[in-house]
Amino acid sequence: MTSMDLGQSEKVKPLIAAVREIVREKVLPLEHEYLSEVGKAEGGRFAFTQRQKDILAELKGMAKEKGLWNFWLTDSDRGYGLSTVEYAYLAEEMGWSPQLGAETFNCSAPDTGNMEVLERYGSDAHKEQWLGELLEGKIRSAYLMTEPDVASSDATALAFKAELDGDEWVLNGEKHWSSGAGDPRCKVYILMAKTEGDDAARHSRHSMFAISAEHEGIEILRPMMVFGNDDAPHGHMHIRFTNVRVPKDALLLGRGRGFEVSQGRLGPGRIHHCMRSIGQAERALELLCKRATSREAFGRPLHKLGANYDIIAECRISIEQARLLCLKAAWMMDQGDMKAASIYISQIKVEAPRMALKVIDEAMQMHGGLGVSQDTPLAEMYSGVRTLRYADGPDAVHRMVIARDELKRYTNR
Structure with missing residues (x-):
């Protein structure tokens, strides 16, 4: 049996020290000020004040300049090539600041998972349209899976419909707890929809799509509150799709393979x-x-x-x-x-x-x-x-x- 080494590798030790220094010395001192700006922007709660933009630019610019960026890309030539064990130590350090820690190093949820989907399963067009800017930290994304009218803990029950009409998919239904969809920088949704009939196997009825957040027919109904907090400007939004038409090639991997993508x-x-x-x-x-x-x-x-x-x-x-x-x-x-x-x-x-x-x-x-x-x-x-x-x-x-x-x-x- 392979020896189980859970310790800090020589490769990751200096990265841990560098991330810890930035989080403790730079991020934490700005955390309270950043949060105190929520709701002060002219565009409302789901918009950024200039001071918030400056804080993000300062922190992200510092991390990028030091090469402390996109650690989460394990098994990829785009990142550091860290193992999951190595990255876990870095994620712990970022966790000290839930609001700013991960974003400083472009390691935020749901973007990390969505970028992984685009890198593993996306077409060249998907990567050109969204992955580059996500990897640069210029845009954000959201993952749309949970639905208000079904027990989403059983994902095979998801009812949001996608129907093929010529060269387009027509999307209808509602999603909620769409984390990150409140952010004005959110430009792409990774979305699970039912594309196959009930005669298909339960885990082969759904498909995954990469779609623009700016299609006509997409309506953000409200932010979901967490203990009375709307988590602005990130947000966990309740969204309605009404006859939203997306290109046929918005499909990821293939019809009925949504669970394969989601588990990855x-x-x-x-x-x-x-x-x-x-x-x-x-x-x-x-x-x-x-x-x-x-x-x-x-x-x-x-x-x-x-x-x-x-x-x-x-x-x-x-x-x-x-x-x-x-x-x-x-x-x-x-x-x-x-x-x-x-x-x-x-x-x-x-x-x-x-x-x-x-x-x-x-x-x-x-x-x-x-x-x-x-x-x-x-x-x-x-x-x-x-x-x-x-x-x-x-x-x-x-x-x-x-x-x-x-x-x-x-x-x-």
């Missing part, structure tokens, strides 16, 4: 999300410890009150456990057998957000009322990580996958 996209993305959530947990634990050692109550430092020693210890143990599981999932993915890797990806997809939520919650508790206010990043981190328990498959679905695999050795099912 979701595996890496789930690991990226999980490592970023581990970065958030590390930041939350740092905030917790700084608060615990700098404040007093009842005449004693906070860390000496109640069960706080135990709480801090349990947080550290949980982070280390989750990181190792995530790295194992990344290593399994690097072996090239996605079926074998999928069980570990499901495990970390359940555990990493659950762990990060617990650590963030303990940090919030240590800060008292301040912990749920705008004066720390903790409340926003909590909201985002809680939402991650739905994104890319809810916990219940991943647990079902894990349990079925575990039971194979005991049953014939």
Whole structure:
């Protein structure tokens, strides 16, 4: 059996140090100012103020100048050629700033997954139209899969229709939780639609498309709220398509192959999300410890009150456990057998957000009322990580996958 090396390679160590320095020294000090600008633009909440544009330009320009760009491109001659394990360490560092960390290095969701789709499955025309500008960080994208009227955790139930009419596909239906579609820079959608009849096999009824976000008939109905927050200017939009006509060659890979494309996209993305959530947990634990050692109550430092020693210890143990599981999932993915890797990806997809939520919650508790206010990043981190328990498959679905695999050795099912 191949030796399982989950450590930091000599290749990635200097990259980790460089990314950490930029995130800690440049990104985090600008995070609060960037967020405080939301809603101040003349174009409304889903527009950027000049100051936000300047911050993004400064950070992205710095990263690009240093060659710290497009790390996520594993197995590609367009990127660094990193393994998934190597990239996982970088994703953790970027996770310290959920708002700006990944975008600084052009490693943001959903763009990374969408670029991977375009690179793997897109035509030369798709790549020429969108991939180049995405890789340059000049435009953004959205992934349109979830629907309001079906249980989208069972993706075979998706009902959004695409019907071929001559040399065009006609799209009708609604999508919601379309993350990134609120961004005015969003120019391309990767969209799943039902193209085949019910007589086709369940996993061969849907197809994937790459389409312009600017077609006539596309209507953004509203931003979906997350704990009362619209996540502007990124947004998770509810979108209606009414007789939207797109070229025949908007189809990716082939008719009925949507699930093949989506699985190729979701595996890496789930690991990226999980490592970023581990970065958030590390930041939350740092905030917790700084608060615990700098404040007093009842005449004693906070860390000496109640069960706080135990709480801090349990947080550290949980982070280390989750990181190792995530790295194992990344290593399994690097072996090239996605079926074998999928069980570990499901495990970390359940555990990493659950762990990060617990650590963030303990940090919030240590800060008292301040912990749920705008004066720390903790409340926003909590909201985002809680939402991650739905994104890319809810916990219940991943647990079902894990349990079925575990039971194979005991049953014939």
